[in-house]
Amino acid sequence: MENKDLLEKILECVEFGKVNKAAPFPPAMKGQDGADELTKLAIEQGIDPAEILNDALIRAMEKVGQKFSEKKIFVPQMLISAKAMNASMEHLKPYFQSGAVKRKGKFIIGTVSGDLHDIGKNLVAMIVEGAGYEVIDLGVDVNSQKFIQSIRDHREAIVGLSALLTTTMHSMKNIVADIKNEFPDIKLIIGGAPVNEDFKNEIGADNYSADPQAAVNYLNSLVA
Amino acid sequence: MKVYSSEELSIPSQDISINKVNIIHGLGVPPDEVDPYLDSLLDSLISDAIPLAELQCSYSLFADPDFTSQTGMAVEEKTFSLGKMIFSALKNSSHAAFFIATAGDRIEKYSKEFMREGHALEGLIVDLIGSEIAEFGAGFIHQKIGQDMAVRNMYITNRYSPGYCGWPVSDQKLLFQLMAKACCSVQLTESSLMLPIKSVSGLIGVGTEVRNRGYACAKCDAEFCIYRDKK
Numbered sequence: 001m002e003n004k005d006l007l008e009k010i011l012e013c014v015e016f017g018k019v020n021k022a023a024p025f026p027p028a029m030k031g032q033d034g035a036d037e038l039t040k041l042a043i044e045q046g047i048d049p050a051e052i053l054n055d056a057l058i059r060a061m062e063k064v065g066q067k068f069s070e071k072k073i074f075v076p077q078m079l080i081s082a083k084a085m086n087a088s089m090e091h092l093k094p095y096f097q098s099g100a101v102k103r104k105g106k107f108i109i110g111t112v113s114g115d116l117h118d119i120g121k122n123l124v125a126m127i128v129e130g131a132g133y134e135v136i137d138l139g140v141d142v143n144s145q146k147f148i149q150s151i152r153d154h155r156e157a158i159v160g161l162s163a164l165l166t167t168t169m170h171s172m173k174n175i176v177a178d179i180k181n182e183f184p185d186i187k188l189i190i191g192g193a194p195v196n197e198d199f200k201n202e203i204g205a206d207n208y209s210a211d212p213q214a215a216v217n218y219l220n221s222l223v224a
Numbered sequence: 225m226k227v228y229s230s231e232e233l234s235i236p237s238q239d240i241s242i243n244k245v246n247i248i249h250g251l252g253v254p255p256d257e258v259d260p261y262l263d264s265l266l267d268s269l270i271s272d273a274i275p276l277a278e279l280q281c282s283y284s285l286f287a288d289p290d291f292t293s294q295t296g297m298a299v300e301e302k303t304f305s306l307g308k309m310i311f312s313a314l315k316n317s318s319h320a321a322f323f324i325a326t327a328g329d330r331i332e333k334y335s336k337e338f339m340r341e342g343h344a345l346e347g348l349i350v351d352l353i354g355s356e357i358a359e360f361g362a363g364f365i366h367q368k369i370g371q372d373m374a375v376r377n378m379y380i381t382n383r384y385s386p387g388y389c390g391w392p393v394s395d396q397k398l399l400f401q402l403m404a405k406a407c408c409s410v411q412l413t414e415s416s417l418m419l420p421i422k423s424v425s426g427l428i429g430v431g432t433e434v435r436n437r438g439y440a441c442a443k444c445d446a447e448f449c450i451y452r453d454k455k
Contacts, residue, residue: 074253079345
């Protein structure tokens with residue numbers, strides 16, 4: 001298979017969630033090689049891993065994020081696409097570690113203290129990773145100290161804070177204040193069901209993202 | 225004043241029933257967009273997860289809650305900041321019933337196992353099933369309280385939980401102090417969250433002048449709540 005065709009095929013597998021040959025989803029691609037086999041083949045054929053990342057995986061996840069924003073696909077399809085992307089990424093890991101393939105930047109994310117909800121946070125983490133960023137996921141119920149420590153460890157990172165409960169918006173406000181107090185220049189994105197643009201302005205965050213793709217767009221605008 | 229504490233009730237897994245539609249809602253999928261692959265995955269994971277549930281619940285009943293402050297309720301010298309909506313629904317209660325229901329931690333572990341292996345969709349679905357089972361437990365104890373109070377010629381209100389409808393999650397600490405020996409082995413984290421995670425705690429008003437008004441989304445001001453209009 002020509003390199004260009006192979007990259008298009010990997011893109012298609014990630015976009016539609018074909019993880020590997022054995023995967024039953026999507027039914028229309030049953031029995032065909034998936035992201036796993038095709039990425040391995042691409043590397044064996046000598047395609048530059050950076051090309052695989054940029055021309056297949058990132059483009060595929062952009063399409064996924066866009067379709068999700070437009071409500072053309074929903075959480076399950078997005079998760080299956082992310083799984084296909086991860087299958088590809090496994091083959092690229094050695095190149096990230098050696099520095100042969102570079103990430104666009106670092107993104108720290110966590111659900112704020114007092115809140116255990118992680119669905120939205122996980123979706124954002126997956127789409128941001130698929131967009132070419134290294135994601136440091138601090139998990140749920142994350143307090144100011146934990147965010148601040150992680151920023152100390154990854155000074156160049158951009159930070160995302162998620163909340164689902166209206167009652168933990170207060171916690172988000174305190175964490176944003178604590179982080180900005182320590183690191184005035186750090187860029188903070190907030191997201192989650194109860195928050196909005198007004199709340200972002202009120203608490204002094206830098207960006208409100210209504211969905212994962214919006215977070216990627218903001219990150220891309222910062223690293224461009 | 226505490227007037228009654230129920231035993232810790234165990235609900236056998238074969239008695240648990242959950243609504244698949246709620247899981248689909250939790251996944252953010254419109255009901256008419258569920259494809260056969262997802263539908264069959266849901267059925268299979270529901271069958272696998274329900275037998276893992278260790279559903280337990282209990283409640284404690286207190287007489288004479290004090291509603292004299294603006295939006296708070298005091299029970300045994302502990303003041304709960306209920307917020308306007310809950311206060312309004314409970315203010316005519318002569319008794320307050322606090323409850324806890326937990327699905328145990330096996331479903332959560334099952335979900336985490338999927339996540340660890342990179343099966344995020346399966347992990348998420350099992351997580352949602354765990355939440356539904358805990359809600360089933362809360363519904364069970366709600367109904368049980370209703371039946372027990374009917375014997376005393378009293379009615380019950382809707383059930384309300386810390387963290388929702390403007391009631392701060394930090395009040396969970398007070399609730400657990402009141403429940404003391406009837407917590408079904410549920411522990412609180414420093415930030416007042418329950419472990420096992422798939423647990424529900426809450427408050428139900430009891431009296432002759434209160435009513436259960438059904439699902440109350442229309443009255444709640446949490447416009448963007450993901451549970452809004454779920455039922």
